[in-house]
Amino acid sequence: MAVERLLFSCAGIKEGGEFPIIYTGRGENRSPEFHLKNLDPQAETLALTLEDLDHPLKKEFTHWLIWNIPARAFIPSGIPKGKTVAELGHAKQGLAYGWHCYAGPKPPFGQTHRYRFTLYSLNRSLDLSPYTRKSVFLKAAAPYILQKGELTASFGSKRESEKQWVPSFSG
Template identity: 90%
Template sequence: MAAERLLFSCAGIKEGGEFPIVYTGRGENKSPEFYLQNLDSRAKTLALTLEDLSHPLKKDFTHWLIWNIPARASIPSGIPKGKTVAELGGARQGLAYGWHCYAGPKPPFGQTHRYRFRLYSLDRKLDLGPYTRKSVFLKAAAPYILQKGELTASFGSKKEPEKQWVPSFSN
């Protein structure tokens, strides 16, 4: 029997839409809030990744990796930096563009990139160290994934902000 897709939504971000600036590296760079809709009753933990699907050098470049979030109906916004997140029952954050933290979209000025959140429900906690990368996480998690869902959105900066002229005084 195939697992039911994990349905979730994200505060201020619609599938195929755009990131609000608050959740980007050009804004407050804080993680958004997530709302789960059909979490499997066997789920013990949740895991999240954020990937840049448009990165020119690395396919699906990982911006964020967090796992061992206790299974729940929502994940709060503004998850703090740290290898372990006490506020989330000891959840772990690994290595990505954000080292042990959320690192929101921040493509080069003049470019728009597509980003994907992936949310996983697992039937157990994973005993992985804080220097874990996405590939190691996925290999370790594979036998225990109950559900998986994703949400894709874009973010871009049309041009560099205008530089302010500052007078210089020289004699």
């Protein structure tokens, strides 16, 4: 089965741009919201990964893995920590830098890394353990992936003395 391109946007993050601090480990470490543009009508679930493309020890170091999100055109920000996310139709979060949660960019101070979100639409849900890692997820998901889209942006951590101001959000 040919995998079609999934088009999506991510609040405050443009392809090739920079992560707003709120979505990083130096800010609120809050997952951003996603807007899907051409979701296949046969899609039943969505999955997301976030990877550090410039990690010095492991290429494509996984920061976040979530799957079994009910197929929809919008994924809200601030997905809570947990093996199962009731607010998202009991989606599952696996093992990554964020154990069962979103873990945003946080390169060492003085370095800039590139990070990639990959969004998948699948024609079924997957019965996988919350201790699943990305490689196992991808192998299990491969026959059911209808669409795949990517968005890459960077984040640079300044020295301790140059930390950026982080606004607080209520509600």
